[in-house]
């Protein structure tokens with residue numbers, strides 16, 4: 001197989017300038033301060049308050065994580081609750097890391113986006129203020145454009161194809177392609193396939209989505225995908241979806257069965273339409289500045305614990321998906337298994353435009369060729 005870097009898009013001058021600015025700001029003012037300045041411009045009201053609490057927490061936490069302690073603690077943030085397969089995988093990673101390192105390293109887990117949204121957590125990693133985060137690869141659209149490809153609808157033929165891409169040379173090369181963004185991918189966690197759920201409108205075909213406000217991830221690809229299917233995309237952070245559905249700010253959203261169930265979004269949904277339009281993997285990221293401070297031996301332990309946690313998460317995922325579908329149905333959600341053909345047809349022009357785009361064409365072809 002030819003060098004994969006051929007398939008992976010390099011940074012545009014604009015992106016290089018953005019990284020340079022982030023570095024310069026970070027060097028001038030110190031990581032936390034720079035993060036405060038950049039993010040307060042983006043947030044208001046309740047989010048500003050949460051941001052201030054976050055920063056206060058981080059100050060306390062970084063003060064407790066010095067070279068004077070014998071244990072190297074890696075703090076990880078994820079947006080789920082303590083029953084999600086990703087959480088169990090991170091607990092497993094912590095246990096393995098403690099074993100491998102003879103107790104000299106451990107992982108501290110912060111759930112339900114306690115320290116900020118997924119996008120904000122990536123910014124904290126870039127500044128070295130947080131060690132690790134588990135996000136959806138959709139969020140990387142805005143950082144590393146090659147990852148847009150994972151958000152393309154109906155890209156993967158089936159579960160086996162998706163796992164072969166993630167675990168094979170393409171997936172691995174993408175993990176390390178994040179270095180220019182001061183990030184390093186450690187591993188992927190399976191996130192199954194995403195489908196629509198609606199508060200009260202029954203959807204059987206893309207035509208039924210017309211005019212409906214659908215929450216999307218904060219990702220350009222997710223927005224384009226919902227538009228292509230006829231919906232009206234409304235991007236927002238994961239943690240805001242329940243209230244948005246309850247209050248009718250959106251008519252629906254889309255996610256995989258475990259997230260639909262464990263977030264309790266099913267409580268405010270009448271229909272779950274299993275069109276399985278995308279299969280966007282989750283990714284465990286480590287801050288490059290933090291990674292570079294670890295010794296080669298510590299890096300090897302962290303990588304091994306992460307790889308093993310992904311194997312474990314894969315086993316949990318299948319079971320969690322079946323349980324979620326069973327439970328939401330028992331709670332009264334109507335599960336619709338629509339004909340996928342009209343959904344595929346509606347997004348074909350979107351796929352074609354990415355197949356023709358020189359920045360993504362080779363990567364898409366390489367993914368499609370994976371057996």
Ligand code: GCU
Nearest residue numbers: 079135136191217238259282
């Ligand atoms: C999935 C994914 C999350 C993401 C969420 C979303 O549940 O695991 O990381 O936040 O989708 O829709 O935003």
